[in-house]
Amino acid sequence: MKKDFYSFLEGIFDKKDIETEEDNKYFYSKDWSNLKPSEPVAVVFPREIKQLKEVVKLCNEQNQPFIGSGGRTGLSGGATCLNNELVISFEKMNKIIDFDHSDNTILCEPGLVTENLQNFATENELFYPVNFSSVGSSQIGGNISTNAGGIKVIKYGLTKNYVKGLSVITGDGKDLDFDNRLVKDATGPKLGDLFIGSEGIFGLIKTCRMKLIKKPPPTKLAFISFSEIEKLIEVRNLLFKSEDIEAVEFLTKTCMQKVKDAFKHFSQPDVKGHYFIILEFTGNSIETDLNKLILKKIVDDIFIVETSKQKKNIWNNRLLISESINDFKPLKFDVSVPLSKFECLVQNIERLVKKFSKVEPILFGHVGDGNLHINLIGKDDLVIDNNLKDKLTTEIYKIILGLKGSISAEHGIGYLKKKIFLEQANKEELHFLKATKKFYDPLNVLNPGKLI
Numbered sequence: 001m002k003k004d005f006y007s008f009l010e011g012i013f014d015k016k017d018i019e020t021e022e023d024n025k026y027f028y029s030k031d032w033s034n035l036k037p038s039e040p041v042a043v044v045f046p047r048e049i050k051q052l053k054e055v056v057k058l059c060n061e062q063n064q065p066f067i068g069s070g071g072r073t074g075l076s077g078g079a080t081c082l083n084n085e086l087v088i089s090f091e092k093m094n095k096i097i098d099f100d101h102s103d104n105t106i107l108c109e110p111g112l113v114t115e116n117l118q119n120f121a122t123e124n125e126l127f128y129p130v131n132f133s134s135v136g137s138s139q140i141g142g143n144i145s146t147n148a149g150g151i152k153v154i155k156y157g158l159t160k161n162y163v164k165g166l167s168v169i170t171g172d173g174k175d176l177d178f179d180n181r182l183v184k185d186a187t188g189p190k191l192g193d194l195f196i197g198s199e200g201i202f203g204l205i206k207t208c209r210m211k212l213i214k215k216p217p218p219t220k221l222a223f224i225s226f227s228e229i230e231k232l233i234e235v236r237n238l239l240f241k242s243e244d245i246e247a248v249e250f251l252t253k254t255c256m257q258k259v260k261d262a263f264k265h266f267s268q269p270d271v272k273g274h275y276f277i278i279l280e281f282t283g284n285s286i287e288t289d290l291n292k293l294i295l296k297k298i299v300d301d302i303f304i305v306e307t308s309k310q311k312k313n314i315w316n317n318r319l320l321i322s323e324s325i326n327d328f329k330p331l332k333f334d335v336s337v338p339l340s341k342f343e344c345l346v347q348n349i350e351r352l353v354k355k356f357s358k359v360e361p362i363l364f365g366h367v368g369d370g371n372l373h374i375n376l377i378g379k380d381d382l383v384i385d386n387n388l389k390d391k392l393t394t395e396i397y398k399i400i401l402g403l404k405g406s407i408s409a410e411h412g413i414g415y416l417k418k419k420i421f422l423e424q425a426n427k428e429e430l431h432f433l434k435a436t437k438k439f440y441d442p443l444n445v446l447n448p449g450k451l452i
């Protein structure tokens with residue numbers, strides 16, 4: 001790093017909020033994708049908005065690329081450095097600033113860890129429903145920037161449903177406030193919405209106003225197993241339309257095995273079958289439908305639990321899958337298809353992978369949203385080489401597009417999916433995205449090379 005640049009940083013930050021040591025910089029240079037990062041020029045930890053504004057201004061003056069960094073749990077390389085960026089970590093901007101009882105919204109800093117927002121809601125007899133495996137590390141700013149989904153989308157929707165206001169600093173340092181506290185305001189399109197799901201390329205979120213909702217009634221959890229993927233059609237037709245469903249997730253026997261291998265102490269339900277559904281629900285009517293599934297021999301087994309401990313045990317089978325295979329450096333896809341095509345997608349992927357005897361498919365996801373996470377790992381210590389990766393990637397995207405699906409259901413484009421995104425994106429929308437990027441970040445210094 002140029003000496004000048006460092007001394008400018010020292011003019012903005014306390015020394016302990018500037019990181020230049022190589023190993024520590026590496027830690028902040030990448031997210032959960034397996035992309036190889038470039039070395040950041042430094043990592044800084046703003047504690048207040050004034051510092052954020054000053055450092056964005058500095059980067060523009062010095063033509064220094066910079067990147068907003070949340071919990072770095074993103075899976076598409078959005079928070080991975082590719083241009084020796086200055087990493088701006090939100091780790092120390094993590095407070096809840098205000099709780100407004102009149103509308104149950106909280107105003108928070110972007111670095112608030114998702115789980116801490118969930119806990120705050122629980123302590124106040126309320127509920128923040130966006131939930132997924134990485135809530136212990138991911139941050140609200142990162143959730144908004146990726147419009148995170150998770151396991152309860154079927155009932156409660158995506159992060160954007162809970163964003164009631166935002167304030168941002170654009171790539172070129174403009175201060176924008178989209179938090180007018182109005183429930184109704186029909187004064188044209190809401191430009192603040194552009195920043196939701198924009199993967200940190202238009203600006204940095206500096207405050208977020210999030211909506212909390214009423215706590216749902218107590219839930220039960222059913223663990224359903226079946227042997228043929230076609231049976232999913234009947235399960236879906238009978239169950240998925242019910243408003244009593246809070247979550248409905250899919251996993252395979254291989255996923256269960258991987259979780260068991262990685263977490264040896266772990267006890268799992270002793271059930272037959274190759275495919276499993278975890279169904280979280282309220283009320284009593286679902287249990288009648290579950291009985292029908294057994295009586296009609298559509299499914300092999302159903303296991304219902306209701307204590308928090310039992311529910312947590314069952315959920316772990318799903319929520320620990322990614323972690324259990326992370327060391328295999330899987331080739332990952334996060335795709336969605338229309339609900340009615342989900343079983344067809346699973347069949348096609350299983351058929352494809354069978355052609356490659358040393359590749360093992362780990363398939364799981366949010367079946368209620370048509371969202372499948374496809375992870376491919378090598379069997380017997382085989383590393384899937386780049387040639388094979390390219391071949392598998394081409395074939396998988398062919399399947400997805402053939403089923404009129406999406407190449408990214410919830411993990412965004414980042415860098416990993418940029419090529420395929422640019423190939424198949426709507427040209428008008430792309431033109432608009434590029435023009436917006438130029439408007440908010442004319443020097444292309446904020447997270448360059450991502451998304452578009």
Ligand SMILES: Cc1cc2nc3c(=O)[nH]c(=O)nc-3n(C[C@H](O)[C@H](O)[C@H](O)COP(=O)(O)OP(=O)(O)OC[C@H]3O[C@@H](n4cnc5c(N)ncnc54)[C@H](O)[C@@H]3O)c2cc1C
Binds near residue numbers: 090111201206
């Ligand atoms: C095991 C595992 C399971 C997951 N499950 C799900 C799931 O079910 N559903 C789902 O949607 N996602 C899931 N994810 C993906 C990821 O956790 C989410 O996308 C999460 O919202 C990312 O938040 P983060 O704070 O880690 O963001 P990061 O990874 O740090 O950043 C993501 C993007 O946001 C930008 N950014 C971060 N903070 C800001 C800010 N303040 N202002 C502007 N831009 C910013 C970054 O530059 C980057 O482009 C999972 C990830 C893991 C590792």
